[in-house]
Structures are given as C-alpha cells and as structure tokens.
Amino acid sequence: KAGVTQTPRYLIKTRGQQVTLSCSPISGHRSVSWYQQTPGQGLQFLFEYFSETQRNKGNFPGRFSGRQFSNSRSEMNVSTLELGDSALYLCASSPTEAGGRSYNEQFFGPGTRLTVL
Amino acid sequence: AQSVTQLGSHVSVSEGALVLLRCNYSSSVPPYLFWYVQYPNQGLQLLLKYTTGATLVKGINGFEAEFKKSETSFHLTKPSAHMSDAAEYFCAVSVSNDMRFGAGTRLTVKP
Numbered sequence: 001k002a003g004v005t006q007t008p009r010y011l012i013k014t015r016g017q018q019v020t021l022s023c024s025p026i027s028g029h030r031s032v033s034w035y036q037q038t039p040g041q042g043l044q045f046l047f048e049y050f051s052e053t054q055r056n057k058g059n060f061p062g063r064f065s066g067r068q069f070s071n072s073r074s075e076m077n078v079s080t081l082e083l084g085d086s087a088l089y090l091c092a093s094s095p096t097e098a099g100g101r102s103y104n105e106q107f108f109g110p111g112t113r114l115t116v117l
Numbered sequence: 118a119q120s121v122t123q124l125g126s127h128v129s130v131s132e133g134a135l136v137l138l139r140c141n142y143s144s145s146v147p148p149y150l151f152w153y154v155q156y157p158n159q160g161l162q163l164l165l166k167y168t169t170g171a172t173l174v175k176g177i178n179g180f181e182a183e184f185k186k187s188e189t190s191f192h193l194t195k196p197s198a199h200m201s202d203a204a205e206y207f208c209a210v211s212v213s214n215d216m217r218f219g220a221g222t223r224l225t226v227k228p
Contacts, residue, residue: 004160033216043207043218056215090160105151106216108160 001026004109006091012115018079021112025072025093031055032074033106034066037088046089049074078114086116119144119210123219131227136180136195138222140208143189150191151209152182155221161207167191178202198226 005024013019025032033056034046045058049068066076072093078085092106124139142148149168153161165176172184178201182193191208203226208219 035218042220045216045218092161105163105166106161108153108162110158110160113158 001028004091004093004107006089006109006112008112009110010113010115012117013081014117015081015083017081018077019081019114020075020077021089021091021114023074023076023091023093023109025074025091026095026107029093029095029107030072031094032068032072033092033094034074034076035090035092036060037090037111038086043090046076081116083116086114088113118215119148119212119217121208121210121217121219123206123208123222125222126220127223127225129225129227130198132200133197136193136198136202136224138193138206138208138224140182140191140193140219141189142191142208142210144210144212146212149211150182150184151211151216152176152180152191152193153207153209153218154178155205155207157204164193164206198224200226200228202226 007022031050033048036044047054047066048056052068063079068074088111090111092108094106120143122141151166152164154164155161164180165174167174167184175181180195182191184191205221205223207221209216
C-alpha cells in the first residue's frame with residue numbers, strides 16, 4: 001500500500017496570509033490526525049478526523065481548522081499566519097474502527113515544512 | 118488525561134554500546150504504548166508497540182521495550198548501537214483514540 005502523502009512538502013508564507021495543507025491517508029484508513037512539530041514545543045496534537053467528523057481537538061486557537069472528505073483525505077487550514085506558526089506539520093492516518101477500542105497505531109506522512117516570514 | 122515523560126532530551130552512546138531510552142507514562146486506564154523514530158526531515162516511523170499480552174515487545178532494527186506496570190515505564194533498549202540509529206525517538210501513550218507524545222530523545226551515536 002502507498003503510505004501517507006502530504007502536499008506540499010515545503011511552503012513559505014508571510015504573516016497574515018492563510019495556508020492549506022493536504023493529507024492523503026493510507027487506503028482504508030478512516031482516521032486522520034494532524035500534529036505541529038517545533039523545536040521548542042515538540043509534537044503537539046492539533047485535531048483528529050474520523051468519517052468526516054472532528055473527533056478530538058488539541059489546544060490550538062481557532063485559526064487552525066481542518067476537514068475531512070468522504071474519501072478520507074484531509075486538509076488543514078491556518079488563517080492569519082503568525083511567525084510562531086512556522087513548523088513541521090505532520091499528518092498521520094490510523095486504521096481506527098468506529099466501534100470498540102482501537103490500537104490507534106498511527107502511520108505518519110513526511111510532513112509539510114511551513115515557514116512564515 | 119494520559120501523559121508521557123521521556124527522561125533525557127539527549128542521549129549519546131558509542132557505537133556497539135547499549136542503548137537505553139527512558140519513558141514513563143501516566144494513565145488511569147490500561148494504555149497502549151508506542152515508540153516512534155524520526156530521522157531528519159522525515160515523518161515518524163513506528164518502532165514497536167505494546168497493546169496487551171507479552172510485556173516484552175520486540176520491534177524493528179533490533180529494538181525492544183518492556184512494559185512495567187508497577188513502574189509505569191516503557192523503556193526502549195537495543196543491545197548494540199549502530200551509527201544508523203542516530204535519530205530522535207518518541208514515546209507515545211494512547212487511550213481511547215487520544216494519543217499523546219513525549220518530548221522526544223535525540224540519540225547520538227559516536228564512532
């Protein structure tokens with residue numbers, strides 16, 4: 001199976017702009033999670049989508065939003081970019097099922113490196 | 118909510134020496150535990166996981182970890198370090214689809 005893909009891999013924006021990042025999960029995976037990784041804060045959970053619904057959400061401002069499509073592909077959007085939003089944004093998919101406990105093993109994409117100038 | 122603490126943000130070992138990366142977790146219910154590795158400019162790759170059953174878990178690249186409930190630990194070990202093991206390692210705990218990562222440990226391997 002193809003792995004998790006993220007586009008674009010690198011992005012440069014200026015403060016105040018908005019950005020949309022895309023993630024295609026592994027075929028058959030219905031759960032998609034997003035993380036922000038920075039040297040200072042480490043890996044921080046943004047949100048998780050399952051069957052087009054946001055199931056979990058981290059502690060980020062409303063400028064960070066996401067969505068999931070019927071084919072499980074997901075996008076995240078950051079509006080009014082700030083310098084502190086510069087980070088590696090990682091997407092992960094999981095074969096989580098709707099009912100019962102899941103292993104929640106996550107498969108990560110290579111990330112999108114966002115630089116805000 | 119569950120949490121993970123990785124002791125030591127940087128660990129340096131000589132090639133051929135034992136690798137020991139420490140991870141302690143906090144969870145009110147039996148957790149699932151994971152170790153991931155991240156190489157520069159790449160995403161995270163699963164090394165191994167503990168769900169239920171045998172507490173000694175073997176993973177890829179010769180790594181293993183032991184789940185010790187009494188110590189709430191899940192330390193990662195490898196008997197003999199290789200140069201290619203140099204990377205950042207993350208311990209993670211998952212409860213009910215909510216995964217939390219530790220701050221990471223950067224492993225340096227000296228020739």
